[in-house]
Amino acid sequence: MNLHSAVPGNEASREGSPRSALVVAIGRAGCEMALVLRESAPMGLSYVALDADAAAIQSVALPEKLFLGARLTRGFGAGGDPELARTAAEEELPALRALCQGYSLVFILAGLGGGSGTGIAPVVARVAREAGASVFGFVTAPFECEGTRRQQQALVGLHRLKTVADGVLCLPNEKMLLMTDDRTTLLEAFQASSTHIRDAVTCIWNLLTRPGLMNVSFADICAVLRGPNLESAFARVEVEGPDRAEEALRLLMAHPLLARGETLRRAESLLVSFSAGSNLGMGETRRIMDELNRRSDGARVVVGASVDDNGGDRLTVTLVASSRQLVLHEPAEEPVDARASAGASDSSESASSEEGPARTARRMAPPPPELTPELTDQLMSRSATRTKGGRRKPQQVPLPFEIITKGRFEKCEPTIRRGHNLDQPTYLRRGVPLN
Amino acid sequence: MFDFRFLERRPLVVGLEIGTSKVCAMVGEVNAEGVLTIIGIGQCPSRGVRKGEIVEAQLVEEDVRQALAEAEHSADVEIRSVYLGVSGGHVRGFNNRGVQPIVSRDREITSDDVNDVIRNAKAINIPADHYVVHAIRQHFSVEDQDEIRDPVGMLGNRLEVEMHVVHGRTNRFQNAIRLVKGMHIEVEDVVFNGLASSLAVLTAEQKELGSLVIDLGAGVTEYVLYSRGVVKHTGVIAVGGDHVSQDIALGLKVPQGRAEKLKMDHGDAVFDDSVRGVTVPPQNELGLPERPIHVENLRCVMSLRLQETFEIIREELEEAGWLNHLRAGVFVCGGGARIPRILELAERVFELPAFPGNARGISGLASALDQPEFATAIGLVKFGAGQQRKKNDSGRFKRFTSWAPARMFFNLF
Numbered sequence: 001m002n003l004h005s006a007v008p009g010n011e012a013s014r015e016g017s018p019r020s021a022l023v024v025a026i027g028r029a030g031c032e033m034a035l036v037l038r039e040s041a042p043m044g045l046s047y048v049a050l051d052a053d054a055a056a057i058q059s060v061a062l063p064e065k066l067f068l069g070a071r072l073t074r075g076f077g078a079g080g081d082p083e084l085a086r087t088a089a090e091e092e093l094p095a096l097r098a099l100c101q102g103y104s105l106v107f108i109l110a111g112l113g114g115g116s117g118t119g120i121a122p123v124v125a126r127v128a129r130e131a132g133a134s135v136f137g138f139v140t141a142p143f144e145c146e147g148t149r150r151q152q153q154a155l156v157g158l159h160r161l162k163t164v165a166d167g168v169l170c171l172p173n174e175k176m177l178l179m180t181d182d183r184t185t186l187l188e189a190f191q192a193s194s195t196h197i198r199d200a201v202t203c204i205w206n207l208l209t210r211p212g213l214m215n216v217s218f219a220d221i222c223a224v225l226r227g228p229n230l231e232s233a234f235a236r237v238e239v240e241g242p243d244r245a246e247e248a249l250r251l252l253m254a255h256p257l258l259a260r261g262e263t264l265r266r267a268e269s270l271l272v273s274f275s276a277g278s279n280l281g282m283g284e285t286r287r288i289m290d291e292l293n294r295r296s297d298g299a300r301v302v303v304g305a306s307v308d309d310n311g312g313d314r315l316t317v318t319l320v321a322s323s324r325q326l327v328l329h330e331p332a333e334e335p336v337d338a339r340a341s342a343g344a345s346d347s348s349e350s351a352s353s354e355e356g357p358a359r360t361a362r363r364m365a366p367p368p369p370e371l372t373p374e375l376t377d378q379l380m381s382r383s384a385t386r387t388k389g390g391r392r393k394p395q396q397v398p399l400p401f402e403i404i405t406k407g408r409f410e411k412c413e414p415t416i417r418r419g420h421n422l423d424q425p426t427y428l429r430r431g432v433p434l435n
Numbered sequence: 436m437f438d439f440r441f442l443e444r445r446p447l448v449v450g451l452e453i454g455t456s457k458v459c460a461m462v463g464e465v466n467a468e469g470v471l472t473i474i475g476i477g478q479c480p481s482r483g484v485r486k487g488e489i490v491e492a493q494l495v496e497e498d499v500r501q502a503l504a505e506a507e508h509s510a511d512v513e514i515r516s517v518y519l520g521v522s523g524g525h526v527r528g529f530n531n532r533g534v535q536p537i538v539s540r541d542r543e544i545t546s547d548d549v550n551d552v553i554r555n556a557k558a559i560n561i562p563a564d565h566y567v568v569h570a571i572r573q574h575f576s577v578e579d580q581d582e583i584r585d586p587v588g589m590l591g592n593r594l595e596v597e598m599h600v601v602h603g604r605t606n607r608f609q610n611a612i613r614l615v616k617g618m619h620i621e622v623e624d625v626v627f628n629g630l631a632s633s634l635a636v637l638t639a640e641q642k643e644l645g646s647l648v649i650d651l652g653a654g655v656t657e658y659v660l661y662s663r664g665v666v667k668h669t670g671v672i673a674v675g676g677d678h679v680s681q682d683i684a685l686g687l688k689v690p691q692g693r694a695e696k697l698k699m700d701h702g703d704a705v706f707d708d709s710v711r712g713v714t715v716p717p718q719n720e721l722g723l724p725e726r727p728i729h730v731e732n733l734r735c736v737m738s739l740r741l742q743e744t745f746e747i748i749r750e751e752l753e754e755a756g757w758l759n760h761l762r763a764g765v766f767v768c769g770g771g772a773r774i775p776r777i778l779e780l781a782e783r784v785f786e787l788p789a790f791p792g793n794a795r796g797i798s799g800l801a802s803a804l805d806q807p808e809f810a811t812a813i814g815l816v817k818f819g820a821g822q823q824r825k826k827n828d829s830g831r832f833k834r835f836t837s838w839a840p841a842r843m844f845f846n847l848f
Contacts, residue, residue, distance in 0.1 A: 409485065
């Protein structure tokens, strides 16, 4: 299967133009990721760097660059203000449009939480979609130690991006800590998250372009990535030898990012990609998939297998598990059981009442409506007062989901069916973007 | 001269539906041949009902009073008793089986045995605060012989009956009943709205073939499945037209009132490419400018909600295993049946032919009969007429059997 038949609605690309996918690296973090990605160099990707910081963008070793906000920021960057970055990007709309023209697929790489990535990414996604491309976002959320304000900004940016992109994968950097120890340098930590983003992009790119033993359609990938998932975990294992299926499973289950299978249990959707020589056996595929299916009961699973003749006997399994919650640190005492508490927790809370430990994980909740600036301010001020309140360990504040007014159904008992609150609009629950 | 016609006791049947969008009272009259005619309607916009359940009794009482007054006026009668329609997300239906051993020496099944087995089937394990609205007998079976309509007089060791039981929370039903009784109006019986709609919409043949009736109300969606002439499955989903409006209000960021109007004027059950880029003229009736609305988004939001509602029904029926028993098709009634192309959507989801659910088999005010939103109220009247016919028949029988010497005569044998 190749991309040209997979991407719908772009006649130009069907003719076989080689420049069919564009990687847009936004901000410093995005550029880092793009550089890592470029090293491993999957074929057929073009790169462009975007930033509001003139000095930063000059040092980036990417061939094509676009500097935003010459007038607005005078080249000093957005200073961690997403609104400023967004305005800067909107000033350059024609340039962005020209950039995306002719591509059928646009990957957006960005680190959320700061100014550039958070503010520019949604604008680029919108422009690219308007230009007829399909847009996937690959973003990271900041480390917890970077402060609650950045976390909040990241959340807001993530939601904005989700409403305009075809699919978004978000990798919280905090998860990287699970793979590191005290001696890890900061550089290594960031490098690790870039590597994971690279794996994810490569995985999806391979699924779309390599000849598939098990075909995955573009729509399948969109369906997995589009849902109202907030956080994704990537795991990539490479195994060789006669017992490679068992070995792969063992490595996957031991993978720190999958939290010993806990992540699978929480997952809403799974994307599994096998890459091996043409001797990939049905038995091994089935063994791995059976185990994964068993562990991620009820999740939506998309499987793809592609042939990689250069690898010899090597089997590469890449797993992308997306779940609802953005859990930045693993709960210490008891794991959150999303399934068990879904029915009970969905019912009664409103934005104001959900604080503290009473809040449990909920399996189905819609992505939020677009945040107005007032709402954002309100959220931010709330988190600010909270830290002032002297809580030692800053908690991830509740996601701004229930800002949705219940309107007419405020007074009645909610209609819950299989953990879904049917009073919430269907399009929100299914994550269908409105333009 | 005086008009003495009011002295003749015309057998009146009144159906009262306290719905989420409207309160509707339907007056029917049964003539000497037993033919039912609708002679009057009264309706009033409903204010105190959400999702089919009363939330503000005071408002509901006013609305009911007004609807009844209008019905009395339009039919020129005095309403003393009603058949009350009930609904709500708490109403459930399920199938149950009752067993009764036949102990008489000659193994002949008597009507007492039939009553006993039905009583056994009714003694079911429902929550303590639930009340059985309907216990509909489906089929009897004697030993291993199934599908028996009337087992009296047959021989066997064991009599079984399949029942369909519809039950819901007693207190919620009591709210409506008390409210009506408070107006000094007798409640003859409570009827599940979905069942009433199906009575109005389906013919005997369609019930035999297998049909699904979906009543898309404002607050709740009820569905009833018939196969081989009997009710096999009933259910309520507390999702209705209000949800569609609410979704539009949230999705397009317009007030509820405008959402309602947009739904009426530009709504459609099916979402296709033809509306891409079309906007609603950004002016209201007064010529004041309004924010333009993308019809594409409107239809997308609406279509997703309606499709989901149908899909939920489909899932429920699939789980219960009845989906393959539908041969006559799907009938859509209630206010939702007015949505353009709703039948197309139903056909697509159920993969069955879909028809508008109009009331059949009764005569009367033409304006009422061919409108899908009156199916429930007409069905209530139809149910009531059936009950009264039964009551009259058994009344005659009772008079006969209460004649003491005759009973003694029977007892001798």
